[in-house]
Amino acid sequence: MxxxxxxxxxxxxxxxxxxxxxxxxxxxxxxxxxxxxxxxxxxxxxxxxxxxxxxxxxxxxxxxxxxxxxxxxxxxxxxxxxxxxxxxxxxxxxxxxxxxxxxxxxxxxxxxxxxxxxxxxxxxxxxxxxxxxxxxxxxxxxxxxxxxxxxxxxxxxxxxxxxxxxxxxxxxxxxxxxxxxxxxxxxxxxxxxxxxxxxxxxxxxxxxxxxxxxxxxxxxxxxxxxxxxxxxxxxxGGAAPVIVDATADLDAHVPALVKGGFYHAGQVCVSVQRIYAHASIAGELARKMATAAERLVVGNPLDPRTEVGPLINPAEVERVEAWVNEAREAGAQVLCGGERFSDTCYKPTVLFNPSDDVQVSQQEVFGPVVCVYSYTDRDEAIARANALPYAFQASVIAQDIDAALYAVRRLDAMAVMVNDHTAFRVDWMPFGGYRRxxxxxxxxxxxxxxxxxxxxxxxxxxxx
CATH class of the missing domain: 3.40.605.10 (Aldehyde Dehydrogenase; Chain A, domain 1)
Structure with a gap:
């Protein structure tokens, strides 16, 4: 041995x-x-x-x-x-x-x-x-x-x-x-x-x-x-993108986006990370997500009431904290969280309009952080979603079926969920990524x- x-x-x-x-x-x-x-x-x-x-x-x-x-x-x-x-x-x-x-x-x-x-x-x-x-x-x-x-x-x-x-x-x-x-x-x-x-x-x-x-x-x-x-x-891993169309029913879909972003403290390869929302609803969506995220119970994973537990080790808490601080200093609005809960847990965090150049926008966070970005042109939003060298699962939220299908065809992903979060999976479906x-x-x-x-x-x- x-x-x-x-x-x-x-x-x-x-x-x-x-x-x-x-x-x-x-x-x-x-x-x-x-x-x-x-x-x-x-x-x-x-x-x-x-x-x-x-x-x-x-x-x-x-x-x-x-x-x-x-x-x-x-x-x-x-x-x-x-x-x-x-x-x-x-x-x-x-x-x-x-x-x-x-x-x-x-x-x-x-x-x-x-x-x-x-x-x-x-x-x-x-x-x-x-x-x-x-x-x-x-x-x-x-x-x-x-x-x-x-x-x-x-x-x-x-x-x-x-x-x-x-x-x-x-x-x-x-x-x-x-x-x-x-x-x-x-x-x-x-x-x-x-x-x-x-x-x-x-x-x-x-x-x-x-x-x-x-x-x-x-x-x-x-x-x-x-x-x-x-x-x-x-x-x-990936840095899963979501396109939210102006026609989206926010109240219907915020709970799923929150679950997809903060499930297992974001330590999921297809966790919701980058949400591109139309400018007419982006601020409202970000606020609703922050309100829901603040209600999540953080703590001991053995407690059946806990919804967000620890990161796998304290070094990961330090990394996530550093990435959020970098985004804050570059102009992102921290709508909730943005700080440690303890040495082993990080509070569920919603960032609004972080720079596309900071690490929370460029790398897989693998922590309880969701970013919401505002867009006015859907092709620009799709281009931003596709800009990273990752392509795993993505989603589009829209009441307009044509807008949904438009995004499905153009998003770089092995699977695109419509009106659901990016982390949906059942065990008999094909699952995987390409690029990195x-x-x-x-x-x-x-x-x-x-x-x-x-x-x-x-x-x-x-x-x-």
Whole structure:
């Protein structure tokens, strides 16, 4: 073992627990086991057996739901009410994987269009791509693991799992439940190792697929280390834009925008961050959002009444504070918040018309800060929304369907929500970003397809 990994409660910074870390030799021994398993077809688990195991695992998660929620809150700091939603989503994720595993299939490739193809029957079939290396993030410690590891096992791929250093307990819990449900230990291996060890694993030619959720800096670096032939799915952050048309019903949509901006203290890759509102309503929208944000309950995430909990560590509070102060000094109006709640929490903050050049306008805040900007020309607003090198999810708020569709067609995003916040997601929809926001497509069924290869079989027969 390479040492002890300490896990701290983000709210009070008390030591929650410790775990033994895995050193380089142990990590590569795990890769040896995973690759040998992948190459030995006699040890592969049949699809109907995988389905039964996944259904048992979902049942075990239901039985231990309260424990999973409690430990996720203790190490990740997401408020209890939101962690309930996360764990319930994770449980449902097993059903999504089972459905894809039960109904996913190849297809017949037509061989009738030319004389050269005559007398042949061609069809595709799915096979596992190989060993999956899954590197996860702290902000959804249960559900992200389900989105990375369950698709790998369902697709027939052995998986190595490196948790975020801040939230390894939830990862360990999910892996243990899979083993208890019948997943052999070699199929899903928990590796709480250092980033340096993970980087070496990623570069090994035996790793066929990298599933990474985290910062763009690390994700693109790891992609550059992949061996020839390996593929990846990278999920980074964004600075999600919202276009609010003059026809928008503000009272109807402010609650969703507030939820999308301050959910998990803004530590969400598609959190509402930049709202471009028509000048005729921008001031009113900003004030309504500030009034709603001031009512949010900030505090201990174990309290079911808490709506905004801590940031993952005090350094993040200091960073968010510095970014808000920079925007204030450059002329932004601070309509609410703008200061710490404590050493670990930052007050929900609404900024009106910050400069386009300050960091809250240029970078992903990943904190409880929402910016509202005024515009008069919708093309200019869309151009400002598209100006950053991120493209993940966006939204448009409008009663006028033509105005909504105009923005949908022109916003740079992998998904655009109409009359909803940018952080909407269900686990069977495609999910991902492009430009610096990532590559590949998430969503459980989509991940299963990316972790598979389509093999073509062509049968030649005089009977055809």
């Amino acid at each position: 390479s040492g002890v990994l300490q896990v701290f409660n983000p709210y009070d910074r008390g030591l929650f627990t410790t775990l033994e870390a895995v050193d380089e030799a142990e990590a590569f021994a795990a890769l040896d086991r995973a690759y040998a398993l992948y190459r030995d077809r006699s040890r592969h688990i049949r699809p109907h057996e995988r389905i039964a195991i996944l259904e048992r695992a979902a049942g075990l998660m239901r039985e231990r739901r309260e424990e999973l929620i409690h430990e996720a809150v203790m190490e990740g700091g997401k408020p209890w009410a939101d962690s309930v939603v996360e764990v319930d989503r994770a449980i449902n994720g097993f059903a999504v994987a089972v459905q894809e595993l039960a109904t996913g299939h190849g297809e017949e490739v037509p061989m009738t269009s030319t004389p050269a193809a005559a007398g042949r029957l061609a069809m595709t079939m799915r096979e596992p791509r190989g060993v999956v290396m899954a590197i996860s993030a702290f902000n959804h410690p249960v559900n992200l693991l389900v989105h990375q590891v369950v698709p790998a096992f369902a697709a027939g791929c052995p998986a190595l799992v490196k948790p975020a250093s801040a939230t390894p307990v939830s990862c360990r819990n999910v892996v243990r439940l899979l083993h208890e449900a019948g997943v052999p230990e070699e199929w899903v291996q928990f590796l709480p190792c250092s980033g340096a060890v993970a980087e070496k694993l990623v570069a090994d030619e035996r790793v066929a697929f990298l599933s990474f959720i985290g910062s763009a800096r690390v994700g693109w670096m790891l992609r550059s280390r992949l061996a020839p032939g390996a593929t990846c799915a990278l999920e980074h 926001s990532g590559m590949g497509v998430g969503g459980i069924a989509h991940s299963m397809r990316e972790m598979s290869v389509e093999k073509l079989m062509v049968i030649k027969s005089p009977s055809l």
